[in-house]
Amino acid sequence: MRRRKFLSLAAASLATPALNISRAWAAEPGAPLPIPEVMEIGPGAGNTLDAIRGTREFTGxxxxxxxxxxxxxxxxLLRFRRGRTANISVMNRLDEPITAHWHGMHVPGYLDGGPQLAFGPGETWAPELPVDHPAATLFYHSHVHGRTGPQVYRGLAGMIVIDDPEIDDPLPHxxxxxxFPLIVQDRRFDRSGRMIYSLGMMDRMHGFQGDQILVNGVIRPKLTVPAGLVRLRILNASNARVYDFRFTDGRQFHQVASDGGLLARPLAMASLQLDGAERAEIVVEFSDRSPVSLVSRDIGMNGVMNGGMMGDRGGSMMMGDRGMMGDRGMMGMDGNSGAPLEIMSFDVGEAAPAGPTRLPTSLPSDAPALGDPVRRRNFTLNMHTGGMMRGGGQTMGIxxxxxxxxxxxxxxxxxETELWRINADMMMRHTFHVHGTSFRVVSQNGRPVDSAQIGWKDVVRVQGPTEILxxxxxxxxxxxxxxxxxHILEHEDAGMMGQFTVT
Incomplete structure (x- = not known):
């Protein structure tokens, strides 16, 4: 697809906003945050996940x-222990093939749970996982080619926590x-309040975004926390949405871990941006006992505020991240003017603070040296590769x-250490994920990156040339x-995916 044609399609799509859905119901916030049940996965039998159909009232x-x-x-929540084998059985009680991909986990290809390992209705997959991964917060989800988007959207996903018995965790645990685990998702609902997944042109181009925010399956819940340090394990499990998390009172917090595990030291910040499938652990101080909400800037479909195609300084129209912007402001694609998205709220209970009372100055991170690369590879993410997908829409590729x-x-x-350079063939945001390892981000948009602050990653935002080691x-x-x-799920379903052997 030529650039001019692409820009024309993007502009034309503004006539049919994807997110401005009128509804006859009101999604009331404030229900208690559900805390997922923990399944301790060890070397014995009896650890079974059944993929099943269900129903849920997300709204009244x-x-x-x-x-x-x-x-x-x-x-x-699946809990693994480093150095101990994890036996788990996944039973498919649905009517189509599924997988269970252990996103971010360092396991061989035959245990990874990618598209080649899909299993059909009535079948069981029972891998024996050798857990050789630093303490971290990971992600599991179905990963069937062409069906990952709808299957994850319907609910085939969850969080993994890996504990390392060789380290003394100095953080709240x-x-x-x-x-607390926070699985953050956006979902779209029809006028009656039923969750829907139906792809229009903009959904295929930018990835599917919803108009309501769920945490652990509940719309904008509330969590009561102790008056002290609290650890939040945040997973962006949305199909495509980017979040820029912050607290309504502007309080600082500390990031202590990213995708692959602990950082070298706590990093103070007032906002945290996570793309799809990224994880971060943060520690927040609640000793002031003030109620507060966690919110996100409403980052639009191409991943930035006021980004994308910009025009001149006159009265012309410019393509912003959420719609068409002129010299008098922005007309949002979801019918609002960029108000923050409420994620959830916090209040402070009467219970005495538990656990550590102060953050350590350093953390027991696992940071092996990679050395210099012996090989370089280049990857271009293509929004159009010719042909049509089954069911409509253009194929994508790499x-x-x-x-x-x-x-x-x-x-x-x-x-062997390698340097991979990833870029896109159009002015689009992408989220690049590599199976089987963690990596260091070296540069983004031609600028060096302090990989010690970012930590070990398995997902990286690509919005310009990006290099990883x-x-x-x-x-x-x-x-x-x-x-x-x-890892924009609609992009991978459309073909923006490749595969490789390790020998």
């Missing part, structure tokens, strides 16, 4: 059809008391080719290769 009186792992929507399941795109040698220690065969892809 309206019932939505959902999917989940062993519950009506989402799944339990009493689960459900001062250590390096000029859409994903094909029986094609190996790259061959990587185990133990990585090494693979787990093997992947031609039968069960690793994947690299855009």
């Amino acid at each position: 009186g309206a019932t939505s059809e959902t999917w989940g792992y062993s519950q009506d929507y989402l799944g339990p 009493d689960y459900g008391v001062n250590d 390096n000029g080719a859409p994903y094909v399941m029986d094609r190996i795109d790259e061959t990587v040698r185990a133990g 990585l090494r693979f220690d787990k093997l992947a065969s031609e039968e069960t290769p690793f994947m690299y892809h855009c």
